[in-house]
Amino acid sequence: MKFQQREVEFLFLERNWNRVRRIIANPPLTLSIVLLILLIYLVIAPLFSMVESALTLSDRDSIYVVGEQVGDFTNYYLKRTFVGNMSDILFYKPLRNTLMVNFTMSILALFIGSILAWLVVRTDLLFKRIIANLAIIPYVLPSWTLALAWITVFKNRRLGGVSGILEYLGINLPDWISFGPVAIIIVMALHYYAFSFLLIGSALRSLDPTLEEAALVLGANRRVTIRRIIFALITPAIFSAWLLTISRGIGTFAAPCLLGTPVNYHLLSTKLYSNLLTGSPGVSYIIAVVMIALSSLFIFLNQRIIGKRKSYVTVTGKAFQPKLVALKKWRYLVTSLVIIFLILVVFLPIFVLGIETVMKVKGNYSFSNFTLHSWLGKSDPNIAYGDPGILRNPYVLGALWNSIKLGVSVAFFCGISGLLIGYTVVRLRGSKLSTILDQISFIPYLIPSIAFGAIYLSLFAQPRGFIPSLYGTFTLLILVTTVKNLPFATRAGISGMMQLGHEIEEAGIIAGASWFTRMRRLIFPLQSNNITSGMQLPFITAMRELSLLVILITPKTRLLTTVTFKYTDYNNYSMANAVLLLNIFVILAIMYLLRKFTGSDLAKGLGGQ
Amino acid sequence: MMKRLEFRKTILVTFCVILFVLALGSIVYAVEENWDEIIAKAKEEGKVVTYNTSGRMAEAGDAFEKKYGIKVESLKIRDSEITERIIREKQAGINEVDLIMSEDIIGVNKQMIPAGYVSSYLPSTHQDIILEGYRDPLVFLLQGRTLGYNSEEYAETPIESLWELTTKEWEGRFFLSDPETTPTAIAFWVEIVMRPDEMAAEYERFFGKPIELTTPNAGWEFIKRLAENKPVTLKSCGETAEAVGARGQKNSPIGLYATGKHRPELLETLNLALKPCIDVKPVIGYMYPAYILQVANAPHPNAAKLFTQFLLEEAGARAWTTDPACFSTNPNVSSFPVTPVDGLNPIGGIREWAKVTWPLNSENTVRYSRDVIDFWVRYRK
Numbered sequence: 006m007k008f009q010q011r012e013v014e015f016l017f018l019e020r021n022w023n024r025v026r027r028i029i030a031n032p033p034l035t036l037s038i039v040l041l042i043l044l045i046y047l048v049i050a051p052l053f054s055m056v057e058s059a060l061t062l063s064d065r066d067s068i069y070v071v072g073e074q075v076g077d078f079t080n081y082y083l084k085r086t087f088v089g090n091m092s093d094i095l096f097y098k099p100l101r102n103t104l105m106v107n108f109t110m111s112i113l114a115l116f117i118g119s120i121l122a123w124l125v126v127r128t129d130l131l132f133k134r135i136i137a138n139l140a141i142i143p144y145v146l147p148s149w150t151l152a153l154a155w156i157t158v159f160k161n162r163r164l165g166g167v168s169g170i171l172e173y174l175g176i177n178l179p180d181w182i183s184f185g186p187v188a189i190i191i192v193m194a195l196h197y198y199a200f201s202f203l204l205i206g207s208a209l210r211s212l213d214p215t216l217e218e219a220a221l222v223l224g225a226n227r228r229v230t231i232r233r234i235i236f237a238l239i240t241p242a243i244f245s246a247w248l249l250t251i252s253r254g255i256g257t258f259a260a261p262c263l264l265g266t267p268v269n270y271h272l273l274s275t276k277l278y279s280n281l282l283t284g285s286p287g288v289s290y291i292i293a294v295v296m297i298a299l300s301s302l303f304i305f306l307n308q309r310i311i312g313k314r315k316s317y318v319t320v321t322g323k324a325f326q327p328k329l330v331a332l333k334k335w336r337y338l339v340t341s342l343v344i345i346f347l348i349l350v351v352f353l354p355i356f357v358l359g360i361e362t363v364m365k366v367k368g369n370y371s372f373s374n375f376t377l378h379s380w381l382g383k384s385d386p387n388i389a390y391g392d393p394g395i396l397r398n399p400y401v402l403g404a405l406w407n408s409i410k411l412g413v414s415v416a417f418f419c420g421i422s423g424l425l426i427g428y429t430v431v432r433l434r435g436s437k438l439s440t441i442l443d444q445i446s447f448i449p450y451l452i453p454s455i456a457f458g459a460i461y462l463s464l465f466a467q468p469r470g471f472i473p474s475l476y477g478t479f480t481l482l483i484l485v486t487t488v489k490n491l492p493f494a495t496r497a498g499i500s501g502m503m504q505l506g507h508e509i510e511e512a513g514i515i516a517g518a519s520w521f522t523r524m525r526r527l528i529f530p531l532q533s534n535n536i537t538s539g540m541q542l543p544f545i546t547a548m549r550e551l552s553l554l555v556i557l558i559t560p561k562t563r564l565l566t567t568v569t570f571k572y573t574d575y576n577n578y579s580m581a582n583a584v585l586l587l588n589i590f591v592i593l594a595i596m597y598l599l600r601k602f603t604g605s606d607l608a609k610g611l612g613g614q
Numbered sequence: 615m616m617k618r619l620e621f622r623k624t625i626l627v628t629f630c631v632i633l634f635v636l637a638l639g640s641i642v643y644a645v646e647e648n649w650d651e652i653i654a655k656a657k658e659e660g661k662v663v664t665y666n667t668s669g670r671m672a673e674a675g676d677a678f679e680k681k682y683g684i685k686v687e688s689l690k691i692r693d694s695e696i697t698e699r700i701i702r703e704k705q706a707g708i709n710e711v712d713l714i715m716s717e718d719i720i721g722v723n724k725q726m727i728p729a730g731y732v733s734s735y736l737p738s739t740h741q742d743i744i745l746e747g748y749r750d751p752l753v754f755l756l757q758g759r760t761l762g763y764n765s766e767e768y769a770e771t772p773i774e775s776l777w778e779l780t781t782k783e784w785e786g787r788f789f790l791s792d793p794e795t796t797p798t799a800i801a802f803w804v805e806i807v808m809r810p811d812e813m814a815a816e817y818e819r820f821f822g823k824p825i826e827l828t829t830p831n832a833g834w835e836f837i838k839r840l841a842e843n844k845p846v847t848l849k850s851c852g853e854t855a856e857a858v859g860a861r862g863q864k865n866s867p868i869g870l871y872a873t874g875k876h877r878p879e880l881l882e883t884l885n886l887a888l889k890p891c892i893d894v895k896p897v898i899g900y901m902y903p904a905y906i907l908q909v910a911n912a913p914h915p916n917a918a919k920l921f922t923q924f925l926l927e928e929a930g931a932r933a934w935t936t937d938p939a940c941f942s943t944n945p946n947v948s949s950f951p952v953t954p955v956d957g958l959n960p961i962g963g964i965r966e967w968a969k970v971t972w973p974l975n976s977e978n979t980v981r982y983s984r985d986v987i988d989f990w991v992r993y994r995k
Contacts, residue, residue, distance in 0.1 A: 064701075064725045069984050091988050164846060165789060165857035165867045266792065267846055269994055279794040282694045366885040466706040474706045556695070571690070573849075 032520035059290035082287030113194035118201025144199030149259035154354035201246040208242030252300035256453035293456035300451040419494035419543035427498020450492035454553035490543035497539025655916035666715035673933035697721030712918035758873035758939030760899030764866035766887035780839035792847035807833035841993035859886030874937030
């Protein structure tokens, strides 16, 4: 009897062991479990920590809350944010502003981006290649570039000081142009239209023209064709672009800070920042959670609305030469309008910033005021606290090296993890695990950068388990930037893997190749183009990231962006702009080289086709 | 039996006496620090690492290195960030920083000192020299943050009363660095709220009639009316000074910023026409303290002590005291310029400045900052 029972136990164990063996023998499954654990640690844990901080009394606030101790559970922040007499100023008004600014901004961005995309892809516009290349530059620039340029051009008397260029020319500008919501909306739309341009552009490119022709043959007129065929087919792309724009816009900090705060116009992101700095950290974490919830809501809506139509996107993918719409007599006019637009949003800001780097004194545009000190000058104790020009300044050059190091490492890790996550998500498609992995890897996109940086600081400043304290290390910078960019990397990885048939890997299995060999010899080489495309966006964002990293930087780990920030803190805008231009130049140069040698495409990095 | 007890007593007494002598000795020892030993140890440690709110720390550090051959690694960051970092580092057991210079009254008095992350240290050589009230926690510098105006547009101070800033004429024309992100700015509002009688008296003097209150007192009333008068908040003192002092302006604003921005070389390189407001009643601004504090478990404690002592002396404080209205709390250190000179320091030395400014009270700042900032934000237009 006893013997029998033991046998049953043994059989039971063996069955379990077989199951375990099967899992180990199934690399995608093993991999997905490993990835899931990692993602839970790197993405979900910070989220929980954020909620925990929002419910814990901080030392700074303990004096204002009677009867509660530092570290106690508290609903003080919840009450303060949502129901107290400060709630309207701390939360509801910024919330209304955020919604208004982001809706308007995203629609404007969508409008600009889709028109440009249509012109470039489906018409006989001139200089298409150059235009296509220039059109994404505003997105590549650090987001405050445009805001600074806006101030330089449109600044009016409201903020005193040296007047803007238009005011200098004698044009009086009303406050609502110079500062506040209108300025913020325009500046943000000019930064984010690249999402719509890239996604809608690639959707239009892969659109099967036979469908249009079929409609025409069936007697539909041009307008009906556009509405019923083209719009219907690119709706998913439009919605994804809108979704990306609006969820990114909600977390944007630099433009609202520069253009809104001086005139008391606040968004959730600027309130989050001021509360993190001197107010109650709990309130900022609650705001962060609300911002995440908002972005998630948009994604949910997006999935609800396009739901079934989503499958349309994968219908094609074969190369077609679509029939181009002839612009006829408008051809030159439209081309020049597009070029003027690009000059205004690409060259003018860079030019305006460039001018400031060669001026001794602000606001004096005469030639006698010309100097190259910010670039090449030797140390002079009376200028810029004795800092030498940036090209001979070891502090700046060290930062340049750090920035490149960060960009390259983040691109590398994003490329690898994007591919691995893409691989498991696609191979296990249909399973719960696949869906969960897919969704978790998108979460970092929704967390506002400033809050994400703060949470990583509190999570990884202390040694945790086998992980030592990462405070002040370069590893922490790489880690946080990689995780923040994971959404881009996985989108690229998934869309790349979708195109790769399972037969290829099966052939490898039959030939007796191990999983590692298959990855090394088949998947990686076949996906190399997708990987490099997926790496571009993380590289760019890592090179221009400020709000995510500003709280984690120490002198050893300084970056070009934080050096820019340091110089603006000193109010030394000529040095700040010089460093900014150096940063822009390096980003563009590396992008150009990547494109030239690998043929990679930024649109793929966004998950477009 | 008796003898035995006696003997025990003697032992006990002797023991107590020895203890007492030892204790006394250690107190005396604490007071009379052995500076030769500190210097020797400091040189062995070789460097000091600081977090500081002022970039001038690098200058003071160079002077220190010249004198003692000990390097100073200084990092300029915002004061709220210093607090944040020290707390994080101490909680994580990271010991890299020896000394902080901070202006964050709440962070210092409410967060870092009570938690034991930093402590105040006054060198034995300066026990009775440093001005009273600034010894614990040690304040090494008092800096003026006062009203200033555009001297190209106005020949002399365009206002005579703080209340004038709440009038229609100055609507949208009062600039300051954002109290929501600058802790010391809000401390001044606390000070105003704490002095309702002076504010009420000044109102009556300026407008010729007693104040009608819609808030608990004249201090709150001032903050409310100022907030409603569309003030402009900028990122920093430097930006405020530039906005006020830029040439070629009409209807230029009045700003509240660090008086040190009036340094002649700075005005020249930035091409600013800037003068401090004098004769504004009841005060033209406030003096804000800069603390020097020792970080717990510092890797270079003796070098930090030596550097603290150095900062309390002429050679160390010089990096700052060449600024107008920037005073060492060591009255023997000279300030710049000693005698009033046109436009630069029209008021005089620390005693004269003390008459036209209010000091910040750290207890009140800690206690009331939240209420005052909430109030300011609520009424701000």
